Structure formats: structure tokens, C-alpha cells
Amino acid sequence: MKKRLFRIIIPAFPKFNIYSSLLNKTTALGPICIATAVKKLPGWETEVIDENNFWRKEVLNPTGTINHQLLQQENPADAIGFYGGMSSSIPRLYQLAKFYKKMGAFTITGGHHFVSETIPEAFDNKIDVIAIGEGEDTIKELLIAIQENKSLNDIRGIAFKENGKIKYTPPRPPIDDLxxxxxxxxGLLKYARLILLPLGRVRGCGMNCEFCAVKGAPRFASPERLVEEIAKNYEKFNIREFFIVDDLFAQDREDTLKLCKLLSRYQARKNIKFKISVQIRLDKAKDEELLSAMKDAGIRTVIIGFESPIAEELKAMRKGLKPEDIVRLTKRYQDYGFAIHGMFIFGYPAKEGVNYSKTPQERVEAFKKFIDSTCLDTIQVLLPVPLPGTELRKRLLAQNRIYPSQYIGWEYYDGTFPLFEPDPPFTPQNLQNAVLEIMSWFYNRKGYFRLNLHLFLIPSYILRYGPKKGLREWKKKLRMIIYKVIGYRIIQRWLIQQEKLRYFEKLDLARKYLVKGKHPVLNFQLSSESK
Incomplete structure (x- = not known):
């Protein structure tokens, strides 16, 4: 008997997304986990298609997008799962859902985007079922119900429409035994090229940041399991670059030390060196035993959410950090040889009753001064994004500050566009310009000059450090210069794309709509701009 096909699609990001050009060497972990859960389900086979990393040219349209009609004709899918983990790809998700529904497929989605606020619009866009929470067990029960034409009422953790009304089944408990x-x-990811592999050991995060959608007490897989994952992918695909996607690496200190030791031993046994990136809190720099173990394990880059060097903003975000500690702890990571990618949020909205003391330009200069003083290797400065389900979004909705979706759609929820009325004296346009000023200051055309100069500096590095270490340090610096050149080119491409969007024309309509709510911040902004 012919098996049914369950195809999972990771929708393409908008072309104007500043990071879209970086996605063709990796993929999202969640859809791979769901597909793997279905892999041995009787009567079903599964595959994953990542629109951001797809290299089968004969199935591409002239515009470079996937021809899903041809894909469906070649290998018809009975059920389609859409990855809804990134809000900026939701318009494309809905476009695909309408197409596949027209082709007769059963449509399923899930991910952080889908909460009580956004679930109704999914059903308006031809989604049949939404999985809420972790999906490995849910998807198996759902596909069996589809196959056997059974009721969906007994499947926990889903939402669907019944008799024209949205029905929620009881929530499914989180998976404790990862x-x-x-x-x-x-291997279930089709027609892709993987250079950087995403892996995870932890689900949940106990830090409770206002702007983040990842909540809940952390649950951990064993260190042995993650090492097995890395070993299998190295031995099967010869992949040596890994990104551990856990929101906070080293939340469980003892098991993290064990993980690092196991990774170090495996690499020594195979005589190889991995390049591993992790997301980690700044205060873990206080633990020198941990830093030493991380270095031995092949961790080369630490990704740190500094968010802001301004004390008032850190307090609003509930980061639990003080600016005076940040520089000292950053230096500790650098002393151990880690490359540091710093992530920042510019223009975070103050809580009610709090007024930030710095002017817009003073805040820009504070960011530049901090970034310069910490000698970060790469940076990412984004605007605040009020993602569905976050406390930040609830706060801004209650204040009538978020621009309505009929004017400013989900495609703009990538951190590069203003999405709500900023605190005065900022306007949306000068808020975005401030971020561009910081990014363009860091990633600038001088990188080309530095790149050419650095090519002649190998002898000086060897004289300073010796042959082996000198060449290693020279390569490390070269890599960072190349990253800055790439960053400059990405920003220039983004600026060209943005000119075509006419975003601020849409924003003017959105702001006029908010005026009807008589929001005091917006009225202040508009009156100031008219002077």
C-alpha cells in the first residue's frame, strides 16, 4: 500500500529581510525534529523543504521561488506542515497554505507565532489545524486521525474549527524526557546545502525577559545525547560547524562541563576540530573553569544578548545586568579567545511613569562608545519587536501603540522596522535611522582597506606570537574583517531593497489610524513633527 506524504515547509523570509541572504547554509531545527518524529509512523513518509535553502534549479520559478505546483505534481503531499516560528515569514506561510489547500492537502501549522491573538487569522488563511506547544507527539496523533478519518477532539494541544467556531483541546504537557x-x-531536508547545523539540548528558559516568547522552566537532554547528535552528523555529512540553539548555554553547569569534556575527547579521538557557536549569558564569564572547558570543546563564538549599555533600558527589559559590569565580563570572554557576537535592542520602550534621560543622539553615542570599548567582533542592532505572546506586545497593545496589521504586516517583524509608536522625542523614522547609523558605523567600507592590508601582515603575527599561534591569530582576525565586509554589503543591499518598499508611506496611514485612539504619545509625536 502506497504511503501518504507529509511535507513540512519552512516559508521563505521576505527578500528585504536583512538576514535572508545568510539562510542558505543552514535551516531551522524545529521542522527537522517534527519530521523525524513522523519518520517511522506507519503509513506515512515525510520530507522537509526549506524555501530559504533550496538548490534544485529545475523546480525554481524565474524569480527564484519554488514552483510548488511542480513539486506537488511530482510527489503529491497529503498533508502539509508549515513552520510558524518566525513572524516575518507568516505572509508567505499563508500564501502557501492557500495554494496547498486548493490542491486538496490538509494544512497544519505551529510555532511561537501562533497564540490566542493570531490563531483566528490562521483559520482565515486556509489553515486546518494549529499545533500549540511542542509537536512531536501531537503530529503523530494528528496524522493518524487524518489517515483513519477520526475526530480531532481527543488530540491534546491543538486548535481547529468545528461548526464555524474555533475549538481548543486541552493543553499538551511539555515533554520532560528529551x-x-x-x-x-x-537527511529529511531535501535539496538543501548544510554548512552550519543547528542543534539543541535545552527547551525553555527561566530568564523571563519581557520581549521574548521563550518561557517556562528549562528542560535538558543529556550531554551524551548532544554529543551523539554531533558525532552522527559529522560522520554522515562531514559537517564541522554547529550552532547550539539553546537560548542560554550552560544553564546547568555540571552537565555543561560534562558536555564540553565529551566533545573535547571526541575531537581528540577523531583528530578534528569543530567550530561551535553558542548563546550564553554575560555573567557566565565569572566561571573560569567553564570558559576553559568551552574552549577545549571547540566553542569558538559566543553570542551574547547585551541588549543595551543604558541602565534604564536594561531595567525595563528585566535583564538583571548593570552597565559597569558588562565591559569587565566581556573582556573575560576575550581573554579566553572567544569571538563575540553582540546582540542589541535599540529604542526599547520605557515602562509607564519612566522617562529615559538620554536624548536620541546621546543614546546612539552610548551604543557606539560601548561597542568600541568592548572590541566586539560582530554586532546585531535591532529595533524592539512586539512578538505575539510576549509581555512587551501586551503592554504596547494596552497602550494603543502597535501599528495595525492592515498597514504594517507581519513581514516587517524582523527587527529592522519600527512597529509601534516610540517614546518621545523619537519618531519612527529617526529611530530606524539611529540603528542604521550604528550598524553603518560598525560595518563600513573601510573593511575593504583593512582586508587588503591584513593580507600583508602574516610576518608580523608570526614574529609576535610564533609560527603556529601567529598564523592562528592572523586567520582569526582575517575572519572578523571578512565578516565586517560581508556586513557592509548586506546593509547596502538592504538599503536598496528598502527604497522599493515605500514603508514609511504605509506607516503614515498606520499612524493616522492610531490617532483615532487619541494616544498621547502619538499626538505628541505628530504635533512635534508638524512644527
Whole structure:
């Protein structure tokens, strides 16, 4: 009997997304986990298609997008799962859902985007079922119900429409035993090229940041499991670059030390060196034993959410950090040889009753001064994004500050566009310009000059450090210069794309709509701009 096909699609990001050009060497971990859970389900086969990393040219349209009609004709899918983990790809998700529904497929979605606020619009866009929470068990029960034409009412953790009304089944508890899940099979990802592999050991995060959608007490897989995942993917695909996607690496200190030791031993046994990136809190720099173990394990880059060097903003975000500690702790990571990618949020909205003391330009200069003093290797400065389900979004909605979606759609929820009325004296346009000023200051055309100069500096590095270490340090610096050149080119391409969007024309309509709510911040802004 012919098996049914469950195809999972990771929708393409908008072309104007500043990071879209970086996505063709990796993929999202969640869809791979879901596909792997379905892999051995009787009567079903599964595949994953990542629109951001797809290299089969004969199935591409002249515009470079995937021809899903041809894909469906070649290998018809009975059910389609859409990855809804990134809000900026939701318009494309809905476009695909309408197409596949017209082709007769059953449509399913899930991910952080889908909460009580956004679930109704999904059903308006031809989604049949929404999985809420972790999906490995939910998807198996759902596909069996589809196959056997059974009721959906007994499947926990889903939303669907029944008799024209949205029905929510009881929530599904989080998976406690993560080791019981099958190891993600990246071989299910079709027509892609993987250079950087995403892996994870932790689900949940206990930090409770206002702007973040990841909540809940952290749950951990064993260190042995993650090492097995890395080993299998190295031995099967010869992949040596890994990104551990856990929101906070080293939340469980003892198991993290064990993980690092196991990774170090495996690499020594195979005589190889991995390049591993992790997201980690700044205060972990206080633990020198941990830093030493991380270095031995092949961790080369630490990604740190500094968010802001301004004390008032850090307090509003509930980051639990003080600016005076940040520089000292950053230096500790650098002393151990880690490359640091710094992530920042500019223009974070103050809580009610709090007025930030710095002017817009003073805040820009504070960011530049901090970034310069910490000698960060790469940076990412974004505007605040009020994502669905976050406390930040609830606060701004209550204040009538978020621009209505009929004017400013989900495609703009990528951190590069103003999405709500900023605190005075900022306007939306000068808020975005401030971010561009910081990014253009860091990633500038001088990188080309530095690149050419650096090519002649190998002898000086060897004289300073010796042959082996000198060449290693020279390569490390070269890599950072190349990143800055790439960053400059990405920003220039983004600026060209933005000119075509006419975003601020849409924004003018959105702001006029908010005026009807008589919001005091917006009225202040508009009156100031008219002077």
C-alpha cells in the first residue's frame, strides 16, 4: 500500500529581510525534529523543504521561488506542515497554505507565532489545524486521525474549527524526557546545502525577559545525547560547524562541563576540530573553569544578548545586568579567545511613569562608545519587536501603540522596522535611522582597506606570537574583517531593497489610524513633527 506524504515547509523570509541572504547554509531545527518524529509512523513518509535553502534549479520559478505546483505534481503531499516560528515569514506561510489547500492537502501549522491573538487569522488563511506547544507527539496523533478519518477532539494541544467556531483541546504537557525523542535526521531536508547545523539540548528558559516568547522552566537532554547528535552528523555529512540553539548555554553547569569534556575527547579521538557557536549569558564569564572547558570543546563564538549599555533600558527589559559590569565580563570572554557576537535592542520602550534621560543622539553615542570599548567582533542592532505572546506586545497593545496589521504586516517583524509608536522625542523614522547609523558605523567600507592590508601582515603575527599561534591569530582576525565586509554589503543591499518598499508611506496611514485612539504619545509625536 502506497504511503501518504507529509511535507513540512519552512516559508521563505521576505527578500528585504536583512538576514535572508545568510539562510542558505543552514535551516531551522524545529521542522527537522517534527519530521523525524513522523519518520517511522506507519503509513506515512515525510520530507522537509526549506524555501530559504533550496538548490534544485529545475523546480525554481524565474524569480527564484519554488514552483510548488511542480513539486506537488511530482510527489503529491497529503498533508502539509508549515513552520510558524518566525513572524516575518507568516505572509508567505499563508500564501502557501492557500495554494496547498486548493490542491486538496490538509494544512497544519505551529510555532511561537501562533497564540490566542493570531490563531483566528490562521483559520482565515486556509489553515486546518494549529499545533500549540511542542509537536512531536501531537503530529503523530494528528496524522493518524487524518489517515483513519477520526475526530480531532481527543488530540491534546491543538486548535481547529468545528461548526464555524474555533475549538481548543486541552493543553499538551511539555515533554520532560528529551532523551526519549529520536535524534533529528537532517537527511529529511531535501535539496538543501548544510554548512552550519543547528542543534539543541535545552527547551525553555527561566530568564523571563519581557520581549521574548521563550518561557517556562528549562528542560535538558543529556550531554551524551548532544554529543551523539554531533558525532552522527559529522560522520554522515562531514559537517564541522554547529550552532547550539539553546537560548542560554550552560544553564546547568555540571552537565555543561560534562558536555564540553565529551566533545573535547571526541575531537581528540577523531583528530578534528569543530567550530561551535553558542548563546550564553554575560555573567557566565565569572566561571573560569567553564570558559576553559568551552574552549577545549571547540566553542569558538559566543553570542551574547547585551541588549543595551543604558541602565534604564536594561531595567525595563528585566535583564538583571548593570552597565559597569558588562565591559569587565566581556573582556573575560576575550581573554579566553572567544569571538563575540553582540546582540542589541535599540529604542526599547520605557515602562509607564519612566522617562529615559538620554536624548536620541546621546543614546546612539552610548551604543557606539560601548561597542568600541568592548572590541566586539560582530554586532546585531535591532529595533524592539512586539512578538505575539510576549509581555512587551501586551503592554504596547494596552497602550494603543502597535501599528495595525492592515498597514504594517507581519513581514516587517524582523527587527529592522519600527512597529509601534516610540517614546518621545523619537519618531519612527529617526529611530530606524539611529540603528542604521550604528550598524553603518560598525560595518563600513573601510573593511575593504583593512582586508587588503591584513593580507600583508602574516610576518608580523608570526614574529609576535610564533609560527603556529601567529598564523592562528592572523586567520582569526582575517575572519572578523571578512565578516565586517560581508556586513557592509548586506546593509547596502538592504538599503536598496528598502527604497522599493515605500514603508514609511504605509506607516503614515498606520499612524493616522492610531490617532483615532487619541494616544498621547502619538499626538505628541505628530504635533512635534508638524512644527
Amino acid at each position: 532523551d526519549s525523542l529520536p535524534i533529528p535526521d537532517f
